[in-house]
Amino acid sequence: METTSFRYPDALVTADWLSAHLEDPGLRIYDCTTYLRYTPGTGKPYTVESGRADYDAGHIPNSAFLDLQADLSDNRSGLRFTILPPDALADRFAAHGIGDDSRVILYSRGNMQWATRVWWMLRYVGFDNAAILDGGWDNWAIDGRSVSTTATRYPAANLTADPRPDLFVGKDLTRAAIGDTSACILNALAPDLHSGANDRYGRPGRIPGSVNVPAADLQIGERRLFADPGIVASKFAAVGADPAKRIVIYCGGGIAATLDAYLMHQLGYEDLAVYDNSMSEWANDPELPIETD
Structure with missing residues (x-):
C-alpha cells in the first residue's frame, strides 16, 4: 500500500529540529498567538485578545511576537483579521524582520491555526521559506524544553512582494x-x-x-x-x-x-x-x- 506523505517537508519542522537550530543566524521565529473569547448573547461572536501577555510570560528562545490583528490586518475593516493588500502586508512583515533571505518558523498556542494563518499570508505576498512548528508551543512546553522571558525584536529587513492574490x-x-x-x-x-x-x-x-x-x-x-x-x-x-x-x-x-x-x-x-x-x-x-x- 502506498504511504501518503506531506509534499513539502521544509514547510513543517519538529521541536527537535528547532531545538538544534535556535541559534541559526538567518532564522526568524515567531509566536503568532491570538485568542478568541466567545461572547454569546452580546451580538458579537467573539472578542479578540492578543497573545502578547503569554509571550511575555514565556516563549521559545529567540522568538519574536506577531500581533495578527494589531499589526498584520486591515484595521479599517469592520471585520476582524481582514487581509491587507499584499504590498502593504509585505512591508509589515519586513518591519518585523522577515526578509527575502530569511528562514521563518511560526508557532502558536492552543491551536496551530494562528501559525497557519500567518504562513498563508506569507505565501500570499510571495514568500515561501516559512515553516510551521508541529504542535507549536503546546508540544514544546509539554516536553519541558527551554523557555525565555526575554523579548526578541528582529531588525527590519527588505521583503520583495510577489503577490499571489x-x-x-x-x-x-x-x-x-x-x-x-x-x-x-x-x-x-x-x-x-x-x-x-x-x-x-x-x-x-x-x-x-x-x-x-x-x-x-x-x-x-x-x-x-x-x-x-x-x-x-x-x-x-x-x-x-x-x-x-x-x-x-x-x-x-x-x-x-x-x-x-x-x-x-x-x-x-x-x-x-x-x-x-x-x-x-x-x-x-x-x-x-x-x-x-
Whole structure:
C-alpha cells in the first residue's frame, strides 16, 4: 500500500529540529498567538485578545511576537483579521524582520491555526521559506524544553512582494463557486456550526453545498500535532474534496480555514483559496444564501 506523505517537508519542522537550530543566524521565529473569547448573547461572536501577555510570560528562545490583528490586518475593516493588500502586508512583515533571505518558523498556542494563518499570508505576498512548528508551543512546553522571558525584536529587513492574490477570495467569488461542478466549498468550522445548530456568527448554517472538515479534527491531542498525512488525506477525500477542483475554504473569520488550506497544500492540492472574512461576513449579509440541516 502506498504511504501518503506531506509534499513539502521544509514547510513543517519538529521541536527537535528547532531545538538544534535556535541559534541559526538567518532564522526568524515567531509566536503568532491570538485568542478568541466567545461572547454569546452580546451580538458579537467573539472578542479578540492578543497573545502578547503569554509571550511575555514565556516563549521559545529567540522568538519574536506577531500581533495578527494589531499589526498584520486591515484595521479599517469592520471585520476582524481582514487581509491587507499584499504590498502593504509585505512591508509589515519586513518591519518585523522577515526578509527575502530569511528562514521563518511560526508557532502558536492552543491551536496551530494562528501559525497557519500567518504562513498563508506569507505565501500570499510571495514568500515561501516559512515553516510551521508541529504542535507549536503546546508540544514544546509539554516536553519541558527551554523557555525565555526575554523579548526578541528582529531588525527590519527588505521583503520583495510577489503577490499571489488568488490565495484569498471575497464573498462574490465564493458565491460564484456555489453549484459550480469544478469547485468545492469546504467549511473548517465545527460540525454544530456547519449544521446550523450553533448560531455563533449570526444567521445559523453554512454556505450552500459546502462540505465539512473541521480544522480541530486535523490536530491530535494535547500536543496539537498534525494528524498523520494519510488520515488527513482520507478526511478530505471522504467529503469529495477532489484535488482536480478549485477548493474554496472558509470558517468564521479566515483563520481555521488556513489550517485546512495548509494541509491540503501539503497533500498536493494546487488550486486553493481562503474566503477571508468567512461566516463573520456571510452570515450577516441577508443577500447571501445560507442552508442548515
